[in-house]
Amino acid sequence: MSVLRDRIAAVQARIARACDAADRDPDSVELLPVSKRQPLALIEEAAALGFARFGENYVQEGAGKAAARPDLAFTLIGPLQRNKAKAALQAFAELQTVDRADLAERLGRIAEELDVRRGIWIQMDLWNEATKVGGCGEAELPALLNAVQAAPRLDLKGLMAIPPPTEPQAFVQLAHLRDELQQRLGKPLRLSMGMSGDLEAAIAAGSDQVRIGTAFFGERN
Template sequence: MSIQHNIEHITSLIESAQTKFGRATGSVQLLAVSKTKPIDAILAASQAGQRQFGENYVQEGIEKVEYFSQHYPDLALEWHFIGPLQSNKTRPIAEHFAWVHTVDRAKIAQRLNDQRPADFPPLQVLIQMNISGESSKSGIDESELFELAELISSLPNLTLRGVMAIPQNVPDYTAQLTAFKQLAQQQEKLAARYPHIDTLSMGMSGDMEAAIEAGTTMVRIGTAIFGQRDYSQANA
């Protein structure tokens, strides 16, 4: 199947789930996770109408951002960094990406703010939460949320948009839905204090429907669009 066909199929599934769960049309955005995928695959996706792309690896992502900025500026692609954040790599992220989904500590937020170029719009950021309590995953717990949100909201070069999580990978729909509803509750609490909060980044290929039922506004889909990944080509 072609990338265009895959995007059309995923878009159709999103639209069907929106209708099924009483969500507004267009309330769930598709973020195409293009990590490890070549330029021509991203170009094919963009020609199918996709504009938002997520990258996990700093150097690889920067090379793609720069390539499309130079060769296809009219596409106006929006680049999201969705990988682990290391403090020694915040500068290139601040200088190239429009969004960061994985802010999980004050030091990272401060560095992103300080390193964002003055002539750039504010960096749109999400706080990553660890709602499954897995030690192998990044993210803060509920008790830390408002302290970090308060800091981010005070930084002039960052705009806090919401929260993100990667819940435990389980096949059971009820378990998926329970985890996603926990994150949705945290987003609702944030939005009550910060009215501009509007983004809930959760849901991937295997749990997208549960995420949409729970209230996600952005699903992160990679393999179902681009096919299996070759991680030997990954460039950190």
């Protein structure tokens, strides 16, 4: 077996054990490989093993990989600046770090101009970590939701977060917020939370997608 195949098997085993402990179906949790600063050859090896969607943190890097492999779908999971909105919409199938109303409005306008429809996730920050990793606070959420709902080319998929390790209830808090929003909006929403170091806690709280980088691909270049 290849080193990558071994790593993937180990991650999938962790997910399966976490799902078993939480009385969940392992198929209910999507494994999103995070390929930032990983060579295209490694992404292609993962694609040959059945993975078709990858997470990228940087617009320029992700755009280059998306251009090289247009058959694969790339998801932006890193901070998005307004001046890179057009490039992001052109390169990525989904954007997971929409965290403010003005950004959503700009994405909506540009999506109309480009005649594209994109899935977006709202990045939440319930722990005052926005200066470090970005994210929308609860007070700003209504304005952001209004902006997303006013943009017909943006399809709200769910919520994502990168909570601090000092907040043991972070995943549960986000799951509760998701449940409230589902009722309010009348549509299903997914949760993208959990990474290499904390996927078990995220799955126990109800995460639908875990974003795995180092445990999947190994150390980054």
